[in-house]
Amino acid sequence: MRLGLRLFFAFFLINGLAAFFVLRVFMVEIKPSVRKVTEDTLVEAAYALAALAGTDMASGALQHGSDSRFAQQLAGYTQKPVQAWIWDTRKSRLDMRITVTDRQGMVLFDSTGKDLGADYSRWRDVYRTLRGEYGARTTRDVPEDEASSVMYVSAPILVDGQIAGVLTVSKPSRSVQRIVDSAERKIARGGLLFVLLSAGVGCAVTWWFVLHVRRLRSYAQQVQGPTLNEAASTAATAPVAVPQMPGELGELAQAMDNMRKRLEGRDYIEGYVRALTHELKSPVAAIRGAGELLQEDLPAQDRELFAQQVLDQCERLQNLVDQLLQLSRLEQRQQLHAARCSLQQCARQAMDQIASTAQQRGIGLELEGPDSTGPWEQGLVVLAISNLLQNALDFAPPQSAIHVLLGLQTITVADQGPGVAASLLPRLGERFFTTPRPDGRRSGTGLGLSIVLRIMHLHGGSMHVRNTHPGLSVTLDFSRMDGERH
Template sequence: MHLGIRILFGFFLITGLAGLFVLRIFVAEVKPSVREVMEDMMVDTANILAELAVDDLRAGNMAQGRFATQVGAYARRPIDARIWGLDKQSLDFRVYVTDAKGTVMFDSARVAVGQDYSQWRDVARTLRGEYGARATRQVYEDDRSSVLYVAAPVNYGGQVIGVLTVAKPVATVQAFIDRAERKILVSGFWLLALSAAVGMAVTLWVVYSIRQLRRYANAMEAGKKLPLPRIPGELGELARAMQAMRQRVEGRDYIEGYVRALTHELKSPLAAIRGAGELLQEPLPEPDRQEFAADVLAQTRRLQSLVDRLLELSKLEQRQELQQPQRLRLTEYLASFMALAQVDRSHIAIDLIASDSPATARIEADLLALALGNLLDNAAAFAPPGSRIRLGVEGQAIVVQDSGPGVPDYALPKLGQKFFSTVRPDGITKGSGLGLAIVQQIMALHGGHMQVRNTQPGLRVELHFPA
């Protein structure tokens, strides 16, 4: 399973469980909370009515007294109230009064007069001086059919002479409970959806950052150079630590490889210089002396060229990115390059092939001039005397084409490797093997690549730039 899927799954699992837990608590608390508020209001109502019922209960005239008349008028009152968007069109209180023995003396519903309610919890507890309340279901299996009863003592002369109970069906406030639960569920759904979106965004960011690190690590393993990924936080610190580690490892490998390669390349010219020097110590005819002296100078120039190119390549390999890039049209850049190339390389016949290509690239002009200079010098070394070298733009690439013998097919994949070189047309001399390595390194800094192929006759080198 991919890391992103695991992170996303874990986030959804945690968020889902937390959301479900919280929603269940909220929804479960709605109904009890509404009932608690309703009971609180009924306590006040019962105590007010108990004070109003004292005179009639004391006079034994509960059924026909003023209190009964007023409660009956209350029950017949028309009502049409809109409470927070919900309509109320009925008055739902039931009121009954018992004497000190628990016998019902008055019932606004007219169903319990004369019955013994002394064992009902609301009446029994109130007669004992306690808080009396109960909830009774009309249908045992249906909690929605519950009726809440709250009682208050009817006092006279410091004695409890009866109990007044106010009853109200829970179903009358069920619409408020249902609406509150719906709002909580809808809000919870949107909260979960928002949490999921945030989780997905965070997961994508983490996965993207980790993939940048993975791509950077893979490039390190393959020997490629990529700019350090810009990642904030701990992952950014990890990227910088990886870069530092890569630089230390590359520095060590770089030195070891260069020491081995340089030692190998220096053997031949040093041996030639040593041999010529030993011979020059002996008496020699003037022509031979001049020949050996010229050989010493030639090998010295070869060593100088080798050292100079090694220094150039070393500087390039230590760079991580272009320093002063400009976006230029390739055709315009070649035109400006040719103006200098014709002066610095007047011994090379170069033709600039006209092109109307609109291709552009991010270029560090001096670096690209160094690469093209190496290609021109290499082409001039292998091309027949008097032949011409063509330079132009094709698509998103700069092309250098000579008319020399090309290179053996087996050597094509190796071109660009440090110190790899083929014998020149004279069959004797070889180059430093660093010119194409420098070109390849410069193209890597530009984010492009070098492609070489035989064209019979000639060798074609293409420098491809990213669009």
């Protein structure tokens, strides 16, 4: 299961359980709470009516039933019309019943007129009240139907400080059931709304968290490749920005970036040490062999040959060190010192640097095409073109020409040499990777195109290499850089 679904289900489960238990508590407490309020109201009503009935009980008027003043005042009150809105519940009838019993528990008055003369002495409410205790009970009119429950509350009728009778008020549960049902419906609706809001919040929180985790994952995937081989591609990729995120996720992203930089630095050093060691083995071995032979008594011709070999290998080592330092400085740079410059002017400067060498080898240099300008660093552009020209000069056959073609934000260097095998084209630009020269020598350092790629990477441009049969064509495209970096 995906992380987002796990987080959502966990969030929804926790909130669902919390909502269930809270709603359960509310649902369970509604009925008891309503009954407590109802009983409290009935207690006050019973004691108030008992005080009013005390005068008629003392005079004996209640013994004659309807002739008492108390009975006349309450006669038919339940039939009186009433229209009352209690919050959102409508009340259209009075359903409280009032009964009065004497000291023996015999009914002297009944507001409904049903049980006059009945014996109530064994009912719990009357029985306990006659003994000076609190009397109350709940009885079902229909034993199997809870909705038929009636709550009874009794109060003593005092005459000269003695209990002379009992006044009982009763109220059926169905009269308050509408209030209970209304409250339960409101709580149920509120609970459903709470669950839906929780689900919405859960979705939002999960989406926010997963979005940032995916950004972290995408960042990790983009930087997980080997950094030393960034030049293996003919199109340099832009550096991956650290995702900006709040709180601990932002700290995690920054920690990942710091870890990436440390790993890149270690990979950079290890790769350089391995490659440099491999490149140094051949010239060092050649110098050592020549040195050992020079210690012997050799003919002048052989001594001159081995001495020249030492000089050649030293020059190769010097070129290797110089280009390594140059590439290292470029890789440490993060931005350009850009100013608007001309590709044509840069190309002419680069051609002037190799003009004498090209003339000695009988190779012509030709510059064609319209000029382009852009916000580039002129020195680096000249360096890139010079490396391409030097590379073309190594492969161009005598009495041939190297063509430098200018285009819209592009420059192409093409020679008429043997080209490069199609399988090796993707490797052009790797550090220390070289191909044999036409004369069979391996004089290059394998860093020239790496330097070109780094320069294009800094400019936000790209390098494209293709065989032209005969020859090799290398195009530098600065178009993506123009107008974007300053």
